[in-house]
Amino acid sequence: MIPLLDVRGLTVSFPQGERRVPVVRDVSLTVGRGEIVGLVGESGSGKSMTALSVLRLVPPPGAIEAGRVLLDGVDLFTLPEREMRRVRGGRVAMVFQEPLTALNPVYTAGFQIAEVVRAHRKVSRRAARDEASRLLELVALPDPRRRLDDYPHQLSGGQRQRVMIAMALAAGPSLLLADEPTTALDVTIQAQILELLERLRGELGLSVLLITHDLAVVAETCDRVLVMQAGQIVEEAAVDDLFRAPAHPYTRLLLAAVPRLGAHEARL
């Protein structure tokens, strides 16, 4: 069976003076149906740019130099822009790190979710609002009917991230690109959001590319993991294998640096 997402030989570059400097270099990765794949690396390693490339959203003056992105076998790089717009938010949705800046402060949560519903489906305003309420229930936001009329600033960080995920799910995507979805959240709220992602995978068969700097988050939620350094994938493995026997020196360095509880006792 062909993978849901198949990225092959992706290279993205940015101009620096006369030259173009690659920030993503010959990256290949796949995400299978219902699979959660972790893309791990430190700041500037190219992980976010890889995700943006999938949706052809690399900000100028950056440009995709080479490679192909196949979604269900269809090459997204050759699609006309019109059809690409239907893919974005439609079959592939994205969740960002900072839900406060990613949400529009002057519209209610319900309006913003309903807007996405109506962008991808021909339904009435009322039906879209009902759908928004159903989506908020799906992401386990307490009291969803009431929350529809809340503005982003009236919600907590965790609630905002749930609204973001509800928006991402509005058009029934098969793939979710989640870029550091829990990095801005406190650890007890992070646990709630990770639990939600795992539940959505189970209930909706959602595939997730989880971009994170945190190997512990990968250990708890992902099936497979790719380690990125300076624009390149340096290691790919099933999560259990990566933690048991990291092959690349950079992976070993990252693993050694992961803060872990109980490390003090282990050293004694």
Next chain:
Amino acid sequence: MIPLRSGPSTAPNGEPALLAVEGLRKDYPVRRGLLQRARGTLRALDGVDLVVGRGECVGLVGESGSGKTTLGRCALRLIEPTAGRVRFDGEDLLALRPAELRRRRRRFQMVFQDPYGSLDPRQRVGSVVAEPLAVHRLADRAGRASRAAELLASVGLAPELARRYPHELSGGQRQRVAVARALAVSPELLVADEPVSSLDVTVRAQILALLADLRRRLSLSMLFIAHDLAAVEQLADRVAVMYLGRVVETAAREALFRQPLHPYTVSLLSAVPRPEPGRRRQRIVLPGDPPSPVTPPSGCPFHPRCPSARARCAAEHPPLAAPPGDGGRLVACFFPGELRVP
């Protein structure tokens, strides 16, 4: 031996505390509407007791809005508390006049979270580091330059970096500069507020190792504020856990991490993701968000989210007290130890 119950001005080892905070409260008016009238009170700190002994590193953990940063700043009188006492080496800091307080500041220094915002971008690194010496008139120009080189070396930076500007440095290098600056006046107490939170993991590990090393070499006392429990476990001798402006549990590091007693501490520890995929565990996933400090719940502030709350928890506020048979720690819970890490 650990005394049965340490008084507010004694460290758990029985010695007089270097820093002792008693009943500290900080209120902010909540202004609303066109006229910006005060419509309520945000109680950021609600009667906090905390001591840092000489040579001790106390880790202060809690989530956003729990009051840990406010506590760190009130403890050094960078902001004025509404009520309570702060004593440094026995002296009442809140009674000091501004000029006296300024002189006293040599003895306690602070390192902030964001090394991008805390360094003056127009100053070269050398003068950033040496400026406190000029402020406190501790050295002349030549003396400052050589001390700056010494300080940079002590935080693992090349002396040549003194001529660079902060924007030329990486995040980790900048945080080293911020630490060097704080150490310039040879303080006895360092308050470090999330000093590694904005750094990448590999750099974070290096800065933690540096802080641990400096602590030993300089016999520094430290209040280490962090939301990262693993970092606190690495550095702290004793840990205080905050929730909604109060300390809910404090204990020696080993005791706290091995057997947390407050249900919030238990949940917090259980929520930390572990880099051990083979051992997928049950997490305690707390419902909802921490309550607002503008409208705190009745009774125990944790009871609306607590898996083992009972009627009493909503009615009465549990005091921070030593649980039976465990004199080394203090817990603010009527049913300590009931909830366990799964």
